[in-house]
Amino acid sequence: MPPSYADRLLTWFDDHGRKHLPWQQPRTPYRVWVSEIMLQQTQVTVVVDYFTRFMTRFPSVESLASAQVDDVLSLWAGLGYYARGRNLHKAAQVLCEQHAGKLPADLAGLEALPGIGRSTAGAIVSMGFDQPAPILDGNVKRVLARHAGIDGWPGRSAVARQLWALAEDRLPSGRFADYSQASMDLGATVCTRHAPACHACPLNADCVAHRSHRTHELPAPKPKANRKRRRSQLWLIRNEQGHYLLERRPPVGIWGGLWSLPEADDATTPPLALVEPPRPGPVLVHELTHFTWELCPMSALARGAQAIADGDNMSWYAPDNLPGVPAPIRRLIEEDRAP
DNA sequence: AATGCGGGGTC
């Protein structure tokens, strides 16, 4: 029986883990808590000096609770996410009023405090009290997503559920503090976002992403928020037989090789003579991965019996007998035929 | 489920 995931990670940690970070000496619940709050969405190298200054000024829960919030925030200046500092101060006061100045050793008690969510609570339970609890920070998400081959952006709740379940399942039977630290250390130093050192990873033997050469695409990145917009004008031209003018698209690119409505590079010059001035039709919005494509049709009736400018790539088609036409374009034609 | 919060590191 090969060593378990957790055992391999812990053995690796003994040789290669980080053991001299400021909050690890000494490693108390209070120091773990403060460090975890500072480390939310903030890199280790940035936090180190802030943490050291903070501990000098506020060495205990009581000293923090009795401070003015402005004094706390002045030490936070430059770290960003200042609600973290305010919540830290507020939570210290709650601890002094309701918990005798001690941090709870259980997840529910910790998560009831402002600024402490599921992952930070798990970090305090495991690293502050050496008790079993999973964490799921950016490092652990990356390690788990790669090792188990989890697709999808971890920000999606379905993906997050899978990752939390994995984190829970893989907890060791002891050394809980070292295990949490090891999980983050592996992500920070070996299973890095760019160019992971898989040759040095204790989990490479059964890592799905490594074996399938997909480390570079896992975990999946956050989807693009605001895509570029592109606008094209289309000619929606019908002749007196009720046929529509279609144009074959270039073989590569979007809808490559399919038939579509002629794209107008010159909005004022139709590809053939019209009976009446064209009128704008309903704008078609087509979402693609990298941009939003707005297709603005100009609808018109063509004069009969005239040569088509580009006869090889342009032709009339009956709407009930269309060739390979993308569905959105097909709908556009249908709507124009029977409004 | 999506968004705001922030300064800094990295490619």
Add this chain to the structure above:
DNA sequence: GACCCAGCATT
């Protein structure tokens, strides 16, 4: 300049 970082609270 885009993307991400030991996430959480709010909507």
